[in-house]
Amino acid sequence: MTSKILIIYTGGTIGMAPSDAGYKPQSHFADLVKTSLNSTVYKTLAPFDMIELDTLIDSANIQLHHWTDLAKLISDHYDDYAGFVILHGTDTMAYTASALSFMLNGLDKPVILTGSQIPLIQPRSDATNNLLNAVAFAREPRIHEVCVLFDNQLLRGNRATKVHTSALRAFDSPSCKPIGHAGIDIEYRANTALPAKPKDFIIPTLTPSVSQLVLYPGISNAVIDAALLDPTVKGVVMSSFGAGNPPDSNEHLMASLATASARGVIIVNITLCHAGEVIQGAYATGETLNALGIIAGADMTAEAAFTKLTVLLSSGMSQEAIRSQLTQSICGELSNA
Structure with a gap:
């Protein structure tokens, strides 16, 4: 060799x-x-x-x-x-x-x-x-x-x-x-390290359909709308507080999340923390996201969540398949999947 x-x-x-x-x-x-x-x-x-x-x-x-x-x-x-x-x-x-x-x-x-x-x-x-x-x-x-x-x-x-x-x-x-x-x-x-497994290269033409929404105190409606309500957006990586908690008293944010989810936008929730994982439902604010069908991104980095969602959305998979793949570790990006 x-x-x-x-x-x-x-x-x-x-x-x-x-x-x-x-x-x-x-x-x-x-x-x-x-x-x-x-x-x-x-x-x-x-x-x-x-x-x-x-x-x-x-x-x-x-x-x-x-x-x-x-x-x-x-x-x-x-x-x-x-x-x-x-x-x-x-x-x-x-x-x-x-x-x-x-x-x-x-x-x-x-x-x-x-x-x-x-x-x-x-x-x-x-x-x-x-x-x-x-x-x-x-x-x-x-x-x-x-x-x-x-x-x-x-x-x-x-x-x-x-x-x-x-x-x-x-x-x-x-x-x-x-x-x-x-x-x-x-x-x-x-x-x-990862074990060897059968070759399964998927090299699609990547389309710019994923946005990133970084939450912060006092976030404006304009920032929320740009990330969630743009009709070209098919996926969103949302960086939230702690174990995956949004400011659920922000009515515009929660309504926009519901609107985007209802029209088929796939939203992945990751933590703003340097380490640790999202556990949606540990607090009532996170449980609200579960009800909206937002996917807990566990301990994926922002880079991994963005690129994984981009590749999956560009690959022609069904929404159901993409949502399933996002909760599974494809190549070591998640610790507990």
């Missing part, structure tokens, strides 16, 4: 260079890697091929079609490589990792996303360490999922979230332990 890795460079801080307008993605990243690493370190990457996107992306500009493009790129080259490394900006890396996990269901090899907080060409860059560790984990045949590798931690992709703007440990996985660690040795924790 080949040990060759495919590295896909999408842009992001790892390959950026200073400009008069701030850091910008630079092309010809393969040449940059070769000139930046000493020959001994560079050889540890081999064997590998690299594909660079024609249009590089600052990840703040990521769009739904980029996720489909990346999933198709991996699918098209799937049988030719032992694993895949995607070099990506940190701002939306967790969204991309989550989206890919739902489209590339049934992986039997690793897809590892990484990047850096400091560009490769800059002093004290974390890029080299992240790249080398990502490649090492991409050659681990016991990994069967999409992961985020950052600052020596290997995290499940659909459990990762960016937690710091400038620390080198920019990502965390608050409700799921890391599945690997790069220290003196590359440590893989088989008991926390």
